[in-house]
Amino acid sequence: MADPPLVLASASPRRAQLLARLDLHPEVRPPSVDETPGAAEGPADLVRRLAALKAMATEATDDEVVVAADTEVVLDGRVLGKPADRDDAAAMLRALSGRGHEVLTGVAVRHGPIVHVDVVRTTVIFRTLTDDELTWYLDTGEPFDKAGGYGLQGAGAVLVERLEGSDTNVIGLPLAETVVLLRHVGLDVLRP
Numbered sequence: 001m002a003d004p005p006l007v008l009a010s011a012s013p014r015r016a017q018l019l020a021r022l023d024l025h026p027e028v029r030p031p032s033v034d035e036t037p038g039a040a041e042g043p044a045d046l047v048r049r050l051a052a053l054k055a056m057a058t059e060a061t062d063d064e065v066v067v068a069a070d071t072e073v074v075l076d077g078r079v080l081g082k083p084a085d086r087d088d089a090a091a092m093l094r095a096l097s098g099r100g101h102e103v104l105t106g107v108a109v110r111h112g113p114i115v116h117v118d119v120v121r122t123t124v125i126f127r128t129l130t131d132d133e134l135t136w137y138l139d140t141g142e143p144f145d146k147a148g149g150y151g152l153q154g155a156g157a158v159l160v161e162r163l164e165g166s167d168t169n170v171i172g173l174p175l176a177e178t179v180v181l182l183r184h185v186g187l188d189v190l191r192p
């Protein structure tokens, strides 16, 4: 039997690129959802809810399988959003410098009314950044459209001393865990 067609419910090119590593080329169908956190909502609940919401908000036929995700950067329990401007990005990167923070991604896989969700957590430890390094990184322009103000997939890799956990999780889609969720809906993408 042919595999069900895959739909990626995300506008993020990074997520499509990660799936392409497994030779998966889903149709991209970005949903429009309100990503405002609830008043008392913790980061893990937030990414779980938003991933499921994105998967549910994306129209799909009964034979399609939808993948959606939400990634947040968390420092001392607080979610860092996308920096508003250069000063904000500099403040975020200073706060991240020389210590660890967490990146949480919620992943949702939907087949018809059935939704399976997982939350994956990676610890990222930054090097201590000098003022020159900080200015250099701000000048790359990379921080501005990114939660936490950096991108591990780009020049931001140079800011990181080490990672504990999944690197694909930090970039926006934990591949190993996504493969497991796809198996839950009967799609084994690692089959020879």
Ligand SMILES: Cc1cn([C@H]2C[C@H](O)[C@@H](COP(=O)(O)OP(=O)(O)OP(=O)(O)O)O2)c(=O)[nH]c1=O
Pocket (backbone or CB within 6 Å): 009, 010, 011, 012, 014, 030, 031, 069, 070, 071, 072, 073, 082, 103, 145, 146, 147, 148, 150, 151, 152, 153, 156, 170, 171, 172
């Ligand atoms: C830490 C880190 C964050 N990011 C950022 C970019 C985004 O701001 C954030 C993920 O935001 P999301 O809201 O999860 O995704 P998105 O807005 O890019 O797309 P969609 O909602 O349609 O799925 O992660 C990286 O790209 N690389 C990294 O290493």
